Amino acid sequence: METRIFLPGQLQEAGRLIRSGGLVAFPTETVYGLGGNAFLHDSARAIYAAKGRPSDNPLIVHIPSLDRMSQVCGGVDPVSQILAEALWPGPLTLILPKSPSIPGSVTGGLATVGVRIPDDPTAMELLRFADVPVAAPSANTSGRPSPTAFWMVQRDLSGRIDGIVKGPDTRIGLESTILRVDQGSVFILRPGAIGIEQIRQVLDEAGMSAIPLYSPMEGTAEHPEGTDAAHHQVPGSRYRHYSPSIRVRRFSDGASLTALLQDELNENPDLRFAILTTQRFSTLPLDGQSQRVVVYADLDHYARQLYKDMVQLESEDYQLIILHYPSSTVFSPQEGGIRSALQDRIRRACGDE
Numbered sequence: 001m002e003t004r005i006f007l008p009g010q011l012q013e014a015g016r017l018i019r020s021g022g023l024v025a026f027p028t029e030t031v032y033g034l035g036g037n038a039f040l041h042d043s044a045r046a047i048y049a050a051k052g053r054p055s056d057n058p059l060i061v062h063i064p065s066l067d068r069m070s071q072v073c074g075g076v077d078p079v080s081q082i083l084a085e086a087l088w089p090g091p092l093t094l095i096l097p098k099s100p101s102i103p104g105s106v107t108g109g110l111a112t113v114g115v116r117i118p119d120d121p122t123a124m125e126l127l128r129f130a131d132v133p134v135a136a137p138s139a140n141t142s143g144r145p146s147p148t149a150f151w152m153v154q155r156d157l158s159g160r161i162d163g164i165v166k167g168p169d170t171r172i173g174l175e176s177t178i179l180r181v182d183q184g185s186v187f188i189l190r191p192g193a194i195g196i197e198q199i200r201q202v203l204d205e206a207g208m209s210a211i212p213l214y215s216p217m218e219g220t221a222e223h224p225e226g227t228d229a230a231h232h233q234v235p236g237s238r239y240r241h242y243s244p245s246i247r248v249r250r251f252s253d254g255a256s257l258t259a260l261l262q263d264e265l266n267e268n269p270d271l272r273f274a275i276l277t278t279q280r281f282s283t284l285p286l287d288g289q290s291q292r293v294v295v296y297a298d299l300d301h302y303a304r305q306l307y308k309d310m311v312q313l314e315s316e317d318y319q320l321i322i323l324h325y326p327s328s329t330v331f332s333p334q335e336g337g338i339r340s341a342l343q344d345r346i347r348r349a350c351g352d353e
């Protein structure tokens with residue numbers, strides 16, 4: 001199959017292609033998505049086939065405005081409605097009851113559907129031209145890091161999909177926060193750039209301070225009795241995710257990095273490794289030949305670059321990627337959810353749960 005490249009001036013054509021059953025990858029503020037018409041069973045099947053994704057791992061459906069909600073979901077509870085109005089467009093996916101017009105193949109057979117309005121001008125324009133809800137998981141083959149640049153989609157999916165919209169690198173670089181309201185409590189199923197503090201603030205401002213908010217990743221209490229813990233896990237968490245094909249290990253401070261390096265270099269003194277970090281370490285045994293240290297300005301920069309740099313290093317034949325794990329001890333609310341989102345993706349890249 002020939003994969004067409006669409007430039008930003010050609011979104012009308014790309015939108016028409018999606019509406020008529022084609023698959024087109026496009027940038028959003030989080031990662032590139034692989035878009036198909038969410039009303040069509042065959043588009044959903046084609047997405048799973050192109051990605052090699054298990055068909056019980058549901059797709060997120062994208063819409064351009066709140067007035068399209070009724071096309072996708074059957075009834076929105078008041079708490080989800082408030083969060084949608086306050087935080088959309090943005091990196092937040094809400095799990096809601098599915099409308100009958102969305103085929104079960106889009107939601108992996110579930111009675112719920114993940115929905116979001118992306119905060120990106122290219123994605124918005126494409127969604128308006130498509131004029132149907134667009135199912136779009138990350139535009140990578142299953143298990144690979146999500147693409148955050150055009151070249152990553154091209155390298156991974158060229159020849160397997162109908163088109164790719166060529167846009168800039170994505171602004172956030174990690175997948176959306178996934179949230180579900182269940183029996184009057186709010187559960188964060190997957191951490192993303194919108195963090196627990198921001199959600200709490202929206203609820204407070206709406207006079208809903210009493211609503212319990214649970215985020216296992218962010219160290220809140222256990223799930224309340226009487227709710228079903230299976231509802232508070234994304235099906236996707238069962239699968240290997242976000243990993244390059246080379247080894248990845250993590251460290252949290254200078255001492256653990258030194259120990260890790262000693263261990264690795266004992267095994268193989270010529271190891272070709274790269275360290276990705278937000279801190280400079282001056283005492284490392286580096287010779288500069290077979291090693292690289294990448295220092296990011298801050299956590300946002302780290303998040304934006306993480307997948308791109310892992311895939312780049314993989315293609316340059318590095319043997320090991322060593323990731324700085326941002327510990328929870330220093331926390332500032334201005335960071336939003338990026339710290340816990342990074343922690344989650346770094347753990348998964350290392351193969352830890």
Ligand code: AMP
Pocket residue numbers: 057058059060095096107110112113114136137138175178233234235236237
């Ligand atoms: P991706 O778009 O590739 O980041 O994957 C979407 C994530 O959303 C996966 O982890 C899915 O399991 C999760 N997801 C999508 N729809 C639902 C749903 N209805 N209920 C729970 N999780 C969902």
Ligand code: MG
Pocket residue numbers: 137138146
């Ligand atoms: Mg994905």
